[in-house]
Amino acid sequence: MQAELLQEARRQAEICNACRYCEGYCSVFPALHEERFFTDANLTQLANLCHNCRGCYYACQYTAPHEFDLNLPKALAEVRQDSWESFAWPGGIATLFQKNGVMIALATIVGFALLFLAFRALGSAGGDGFYAVLSHSAMVAIFLPAFLFPLVSLGVSLTRYWRATGGSKITWTQIVDAFGSAAKMRNLAGGHGDGCNFEDEDRFSQARRLAHQAVMYGFLLCFASTSAGTVMHYVFDLQAPYGLFSLPKLLGIPGGILMVLGTVWLAGLKLKADKNLGAVSAWGGEMGFVLLLFLVALSGLLLYALGSTAAMPAMLAIHLGSVLSFFLLTPYSKMAHGFYRLAALVRDAQRKGV
Structure with a gap:
């Protein structure tokens, strides 16, 4: 450091x-x-x-x-x-993303989207719905490693952080305390519960706290939607595409809407706030991450809306490119801050003797 x-x-x-x-x-x-x-x-x-x-x-x-x-x-x-x-592993990429986050996010999305369109040009996968563009087995082969990579990378990074800050053995009570604080965004509520002054020095506001909660709970709903679809496919042999009142859609659509609204809100707050009260060099990376989350959520919603039209293959390529970019960039983007902050909250619970 x-x-x-x-x-x-x-x-x-x-x-x-x-x-x-x-x-x-x-x-x-x-x-x-x-x-x-x-x-x-x-x-x-x-x-x-x-x-x-x-x-x-x-x-x-x-x-x-x-x-x-x-x-x-x-x-x-x-x-x-x-x-x-x-602490990032592999090193070097995080610094690059923080300086050029918006361009890197857009470049990776466009690059992966073109790659998926190229797969489409090679011929139909022969399935129904989205799987007519890219087979289920191909999606698993591409996205499973992309999902596991950030978990391994973040695991190494957080281990380095924990050792560097002198963390000790963790108890379930400390984990519960940390997750409770994160779920409520307790530290964004201000010392007296009136909020903070992130976007306006003259007044207290809960806006940043609520925007973060919209993004966080929207993301968790989308993750639950994907998990539900996975269980339905492999355990109950229920194949996608799923109907409007299926569990994946009932979880995913509200989650996507929350993520779109939350990311737009966060971007607006960041544009209004004073850059000189944060890490100026990381501003582009932070906005790049917000843009990445926004495109993941928006493309997912548009994909559902356009699922039965001729625009579906192109929208699927954009959505898959956004999701793949999100996974691969997670250890180096602002997404990592959620994991570090949880670790810091657990460490603080140890300080408090929880």
Whole structure:
């Protein structure tokens, strides 16, 4: 990790530790105030515990033009981003994505979509519906490795993070506490439950919390939809395509709608927010990830709407290209932050003695 980023975060954390005005703002400050000095491990944990809500910045009396020039959200965001890039496996790709996220996301989607269209040009797969374009066995052969790769990559990355931050043996109670906090987006609710100041310094808002929840629960519904379809296919021998009132559709359509609305909302909030209170170099990567999730959800909904039309093969290629790009880029995109944040919340539960 870059020593200058850690040193600047250490300087600011020491000033915050002396002031303690923001003690009740989020989980970062109770953890910060327990320390007398800050190691690299402490700072890495604090950085990944931070949700960048920015309430502390707007409340701080030591921001510029004060000589202390505090900007703790930015300092922690830069350490956090650097930690993801340092722990990522294989290395190097994460840095590239953060700098050119939008272009990489679009390029991979277009590239994979053209590849799937090329498969289509070779001839029909002979199945029904989507499987007339690409057979079920071909989809499994392509997407199973693509699904397993990010799991392995993230497993290696999180193991590196856990060792670097001094994590110990995990209990079920700590896992439940961390997942409960993540499910409620507790740290985006602000210290008093009024929300945070991410998009507007003059007022508290729950907007970022609600947008994150829309994306998260939409994604979980879509994942549940895919899982239900897998069980129906392999266990009950019920072949796709499925009807409107089938479990995959009842889960997937609301999930896709939530993801579309949530990603559009998040993009709008990010465009309104001050870039200088986060990791500026990662802004493109963050927007690239939001765009990737948006295209996965939107193409899935359009695919269902156009499933019986001549536009279906092209839309299927775009959707499959989006999904494949999402899987392969997950360890290097902002998607990884959810896993790191869960690990940080588990680590914080250990600090609290849960």
